[in-house]
Amino acid sequence: MAEQLYRTFDETEIREIFSYHAPTEEQRETYYKITQAFIECALVIAPLLPPGPGKTVAIRHLADSRMKANVAVALEGKF
Numbered sequence: 001m002a003e004q005l006y007r008t009f010d011e012t013e014i015r016e017i018f019s020y021h022a023p024t025e026e027q028r029e030t031y032y033k034i035t036q037a038f039i040e041c042a043l044v045i046a047p048l049l050p051p052g053p054g055k056t057v058a059i060r061h062l063a064d065s066r067m068k069a070n071v072a073v074a075l076e077g078k079f
Contacts (some may be wrong), residue, residue, distance in 0.1 A: 013079065021074040030073050038066040 009017070023031060042062050049055040 007079075009079075017075065017079055023074070027073055031070055034066060034069045034073070038062055038069075 042059060045058065045062075046055070049058060
C-alpha cells in the first residue's frame with residue numbers, strides 16, 4: 001500500500017487548529033524565547049542585506065517562521 005503523502009483533517013482537527021489556545025505560563029516563556037531568537041536573527045541579517053524586495057521577503061519569512069513556531073507550541077505538536 002502506498003504511503004499517504006497528504007494529511008486529511010477531520011472536523012475535530014480543523015476546529016482544534018482554528019481555535020484560540022490560551023497560553024500556559026510555560027508556553028508564554030517559550031513564546032518569549034522564540035521571539036527573542038527571531039529578533040536576534042533579524043538583527044544580524046538585516047544590516048547585511050541590501051535594501052529591496054529580497055530583504056523584505058527575508059524579514060517577512062522570519063516573521064512567518066516565528067508565527068509557525070508559536071503555532072507548533074500552541075497546538076502541542078499535534079499537526
